[in-house]
Amino acid sequence: MSGAATVSSSEAHKLVWEGSVPLLIHLHDSEVTTLPPPPPALVLAPRLGYLPLLISQLKPYFSTTLPPGVDTLWFEYRGLPLKWYIPTGVLFDLLCVEPERPWNLTVHFRGYPSNLLLPCEGEDSVKWSFINSLKEAAYVTKGNCKNVMNMSQSDQVELWRSVLNGNLESYQRVSSKLKLGTFEDEYTENISAVSTASQQNSGEADAAAQVKSGEQKLYVNNRIPVRLYVWTVTEDFDDLESAPQIDNWDKISYINRPVEIQKEDGKYFSLNDAIKSLLPEYFPGSSFDNLGDASTKQSVGDEGENTCDPDSSSLPLENAEIKLVRIQGIEPCLEIPFSWVVNNLMNPEYFLHICVCLKVSEANALQ
Amino acid sequence: MDQKESVRDITPWDGTLSSSDFFSAACAFSEKWKRFNAFVPPWLWVPSRKHHLLSSHKEEGYLSLEGMCLIKSSEEQESCRSQTWKEESSISQEEEAVDNATLVQSSCDEVNHYDFHIVYSPSYRVPVLYFRSYHSDGQPLPFGEIEKDLPDHSAKIRSESKWTFITQEEHPYLNRPWYKLHPCGTSEWMKLLFHGDTALNKNGFVIEHYLVSWFSVIGQVVGLKIPLGMLETLSC
Numbered sequence: 198m199s200g201a202a203t204v205s206s207s208e209a210h211k212l213v214w215e216g217s218v219p220l221l222i223h224l225h226d227s228e229v230t231t232l233p234p235p236p237p238a239l240v241l242a243p244r245l246g247y248l249p250l251l252i253s254q255l256k257p258y259f260s261t262t263l264p265p266g267v268d269t270l271w272f273e274y275r276g277l278p279l280k281w282y283i284p285t286g287v288l289f290d291l292l293c294v295e296p297e298r299p300w301n302l303t304v305h306f307r308g309y310p311s312n313l314l315l316p317c318e319g320e321d322s323v324k325w326s327f328i329n330s331l332k333e334a335a336y337v338t339k340g341n342c343k344n345v346m347n348m349s350q351s352d353q354v355e356l357w358r359s360v361l362n363g364n365l366e367s368y369q370r371v372s373s374k375l376k377l378g379t380f381e382d383e384y385t386e387n388i389s390a391v392s393t394a395s396q397q398n399s400g401e402a403d404a405a406a407q408v409k410s411g412e413q414k415l416y417v418n419n420r421i422p423v424r425l426y427v428w429t430v431t432e433d434f435d436d437l438e439s440a441p442q443i444d445n446w447d448k449i450s451y452i453n454r455p456v457e458i459q460k461e462d463g464k465y466f467s468l469n470d471a472i473k474s475l476l477p478e479y480f481p482g483s484s485f486d487n488l489g490d491a492s493t494k495q496s497v498g499d500e501g502e503n504t505c506d507p508d509s510s511s512l513p514l515e516n517a518e519i520k521l522v523r524i525q526g527i528e529p530c531l532e533i534p535f536s537w538v539v540n541n542l543m544n545p546e547y548f549l550h551i552c553v554c555l556k557v558s559e560a561n562a563l564q
Numbered sequence: 565m566d567q568k569e570s571v572r573d574i575t576p577w578d579g580t581l582s583s584s585d586f587f588s589a590a591c592a593f594s595e596k597w598k599r600f601n602a603f604v605p606p607w608l609w610v611p612s613r614k615h616h617l618l619s620s621h622k623e624e625g626y627l628s629l630e631g632m633c634l635i636k637s638s639e640e641q642e643s644c645r646s647q648t649w650k651e652e653s654s655i656s657q658e659e660e661a662v663d664n665a666t667l668v669q670s671s672c673d674e675v676n677h678y679d680f681h682i683v684y685s686p687s688y689r690v691p692v693l694y695f696r697s698y699h700s701d702g703q704p705l706p707f708g709e710i711e712k713d714l715p716d717h718s719a720k721i722r723s724e725s726k727w728t729f730i731t732q733e734e735h736p737y738l739n740r741p742w743y744k745l746h747p748c749g750t751s752e753w754m755k756l757l758f759h760g761d762t763a764l765n766k767n768g769f770v771i772e773h774y775l776v777s778w779f780s781v782i783g784q785v786v787g788l789k790i791p792l793g794m795l796e797t798l799s800c
Contacts, residue, residue, distance in 0.1 A: 280734070312704065315732055315741045329731075332748060333687050340578070342748055422687070446739040453736065454686040 209541035213525050214365040216244035218289045219299035222251075222272075224259045228307055231262040239299060243363050244286025244525060245544055247323045248272050248279060250361065255304060269309035270317070272302050277444055278310050281317050282326040287550045290523040291426050291449065294554075295437035324357050327546055334422040334547035335377060337455045344375045360545045368545060377547050419458035421539055422548045425475050426451055429555045429562045430520065440554070452476075456535070468538050469531035472519065472553060479517035479555060521554035577758065579751030580689035585771045587623040589691075590682070592772035593779065594627060600791040604649070605629060607682070612737055626737065627682040634676045634713050634787075649788070675700055676713055680788070682775070683736055690750040691775060693782050694735055694742045707732070710743070715787040728785060745785060754778060773798050 223237040238258040240251055252270050272279040274292055279302075283291075293300055309316070316322070332342040348356070352371050359368035427450040434440045443449060456471045473480040522528060525542045543549045581589065594607040611625040632649050681694040697705040697713070707730075711719070722728050728745060735742040757777055776798060780790050 311741070313740065315734055336748065337687050451736070 206541060210365060210369075213542060214243075214245060214363055214368075216286060216525060217241045218244060218285055218526075220251075221299040221301050222255060222258075222304050223301065224262065225273075225303050225305045228259075228264060228305060229262050230264050235259055235262050237301075242285045244284065244289075245360065245363065246285050247281060247283075247327075248285055248288070249281050249317050249323050250320060252319065259304070259306065263306050266307050268306045270319075271305050271309055271314060273305070274300075274302055275442065275444065277446070278313050280314065280446070281323070282315065284544055284550065286526060287424075287426065287552065290526055291428075291552045292443055294440040294443075294521075296526075320361075327357065327360065328353070330546040330548060335375065337420050337422045338377055338547070344377070348375070372545070420455040421458065421471075421535075422543075423456045423471070423475065424451070424453050424548050424550045425472070426550070426552045427476070427555060428553075429557045431557065431559050431562050433520075433556065458535075466535045467532050468522070468529060468535050469519070471535040471538075472522065472531075472551065476517070476555075479557065516558070518556040519553060520556045521552075523552040524550065577755065579753070579755035579758070581771065581774055582689065583684055583686060584623055585774070586684040586691060588771050589774040590627050593775035596776060596794050596797060600793040605631065610681075626684070628679070629681075630679040632678045632680065632788075634678060676705060676709070678713075678786075680786070681735070681742070682779075685736075685747050688747040688750065690747050690754065691778055692744055692747045692750075693786070694744045695786060696740075696742045707743070713787075714785070718785045718787065721785055730785075745782060750778070753781065757781065 218241075220240045220242050221237045222240060224235060226234075229235065235258060238255055240254050242248070242251060249270055252268075255270075256268075271281070274288075277292065279288055279292075289296070289300055328345070332345045335342045335345045352374065355367060356371045358364070359371065428443055428448055429450075430441060452475055454475055456474060458466055459474075460466070519531065522531065524538065527542075529538060529542075539549050590607075590609060594609065597604075598606045607627045607629050609625055610628045634649060676697050676699065678695055678697050682691050683694055684690075685692050697710050699705065705713075722730065728749065730743055731746050732741055732743050734740065754774075754777065776790070776794055779788075780795060783790050
C-alpha cells in the first residue's frame with residue numbers, strides 16, 4: 198500500500214468511519230408465516246458497527262410475517278451463528294474470504310441459540326460490550342481504566358451515539374478527552390510530516406515535533422490492544438474462491454493479546470513483526486517474542502497428567518506462512534510500520550482487529 | 565527458603581503477573597491444592613488446544629476444576645441452607661449405597677454441577693475465574709439460580725466492591741458463554757492484599773504464592789474454600 202504515506206491521518210480515519218458492508222438479509226424460513234414470503238432487506242451496515250443495532254432498520258421489513266413471540270434477534274451466515282459483539286466489518290473480512298457484495302445473511306427473530314451465543318438484549322448489551330472493550334483497551338495502554346470510568350454521563354452518551362451514528366467529529370471530540378493517545382515512533386514522524394502540511398490543527402503539528410526526538414509517546418509499557426482472528430489452511434489457494442469455508446468458530450483462533458512493541462536499533466516495528474509476535478508458536482524465530490519473562494521458565498515437578506513441565510522443543514519448528522491479512526477490509530502491505538496501522542485503522546473502542554490466514558502443515562492446522 | 569521459589573522486589577509491584585509467571589503460579593497452586601485437599605478433585609492444567617503439538621509453548625493454557633456438585637438441602641429457610649461441594653463421581657457412589665427410604669428424601673435435593681476455570685488475561689495481566697453451571701441433565705442454569713447457589717456473603721462482597729462483579733462473556737478458548745468474575749480490579753486488590761500482609765511480603769513477592777493469595781479472595785465469591793493449611797504455606 199505505497200499510498201499510505203501520502204494519506205493523512207484525518208483522511209484515513211474518514212475512510213475507515215465511512216466504510217460499510219452492503220447486506221442482503223433474508224428472514225429464516227421457519228419464521229415466515231405469510232405468503233408470499235417477504236423479500237430480503239438490503240441494508241448498508243457500517244463496518245465499525247454491530248449487527249444487533251440494525252434491528253430498527255430490519256423490523257419494519259419483517260414484522261408482519263413473524264410468528265407470535267418475543268424478538269430475540271440473531272444472525273447467521275451459511276449456518277454459522279454470528280457473534281454479535283464482533284464489529285460487522287471484522288465478521289465480513291473474516292467469514293467472507295471472497296468478498297460477497299451484497300453479503301447474504303439470514304436473520305432470526307426467534308429461537309436464540311443461547312448455548313452458543315452470549316445473550317443480547319438489544320442496544321444496551323452492545324453498548325455494554327463496547328464500553329467494556331474500551332476499558333480493556335485503556336487498561337492495556339495506561340495500566341488502569343480510570344479515564345473511562347471517570348467519563349461524565351453526557352460524554353459517555355455522546356461517545357456511544359457517535360459510534361451508533363457513525364459521526365467521526367463527535368467521536369473525536371469526546372474520545373480525545375480520554376487521552377488514549379496514539380502510537381508514535383520515529384517513522385510516524387516522517388508520515389506525519391507529510392500530512393501536517395495539510396493539517397489545520399496545530400495540535401497535530403506539535404505532536405509531530407515532539408516525536409522528532411524518536412521517543413515513543415503516550416503508550417505506557419508499549420502495549421497496543423489488538424484482537425487477532427486466525428484461521429489456517431494446509432494448502433495454497435490460487436484465488437479466494439477456492440479458500441475453505443469457515444463453518445465453525447472452532448476453526449478460528451481468537452487471540453486477544455496486546456502487542457508489545459520492542460524496539461531494535463535501525464529497524465522499525467512493522468505490521469509483519471506485530472502479527473508474528475502474537476503467534477510465537479508459529480514463528481518461534483521471530484526477533485520480537487511476546488510471551489513474557491523467559492527467565493522464570495522452570496519445571497516445577499512432574500505431576501503426570503498435570504504436566505507442568507515445559508520441555509524444550511524437540512519437534513521440528515513449524516514453517517508457517519502468512520497467506521492473507523485483512524484490516525478494515527484492506528490487505529495492507531506487511532512491511533508498513535505498525536504505528537501507522539494502529540493509528541489509522543483501529544476501531545472506536547481502541548482495538549485493532551486483524552484477520553489472518555496462515556498456511557501450516559496438516560498436523561498444526563486448527564481443526 | 566525453598567530454592568525453587570523466585571523472588572521479586574517488593575516495590576513497585578503493581579499486582580500483576582506475566583503469562584509465564586502465571587504458569588509457574590498455576591503449577592504451584594495445583595500442587596498445593598492436591599496436597600491439602602484429599603477429598604476434592606485436583607485442578608488440572610489444560611494446555612490450550614492450538615498448541616498441543618508445539619511443545620515449546622505448552623505453558624499456555626488454563627487451570628480446570630470440573631464436575632463439582634453443589635448439594636443443597638431442601639430446607640426452605642436460608643439459615644438452614646447448607647452448601648456442600650462434592651465431586652461428581654463420589655455422589656454416584658453414595659447413591660448406590662443408599663436404601664429406598666432415604667432415596668425418596670434425597671430426591672428432593674437439587675444437585676447443581678459447576679465447572680471452574682482459571683484463565684490468564686493478557687490484557688489485565690491477572691488470572692480470571694470463569695465458571696458455568698448446569699443441572700444433571702446438562703441444562704445450563706439461569707443466573708437467578710446461580711445466585712441462589714452462591715454463599716450469602718458473596719452478594720455482599722459483590723455489592724460492596726466495585727471491583728468484583730460477575731459478567732457473562734465468551735470463554736477465551738471454548739467458544740461458549742461462561743460466567744466470569746471481572747478482572748478490572750484484581751491488580752488493585754492483589755497489591756493491597758500483598759502490602760497489607762506481613763507474612764506474605766516479608767520474603768518479597770514470591771510468584772508461586774500469587775494464585776493461593778488470589779484464590780483466598782476469589783474463592784469466597786463462589787463459595788470455594790481454601791484449606792487453612794494452604795494459606796499457611798504463604799508464610800514460609
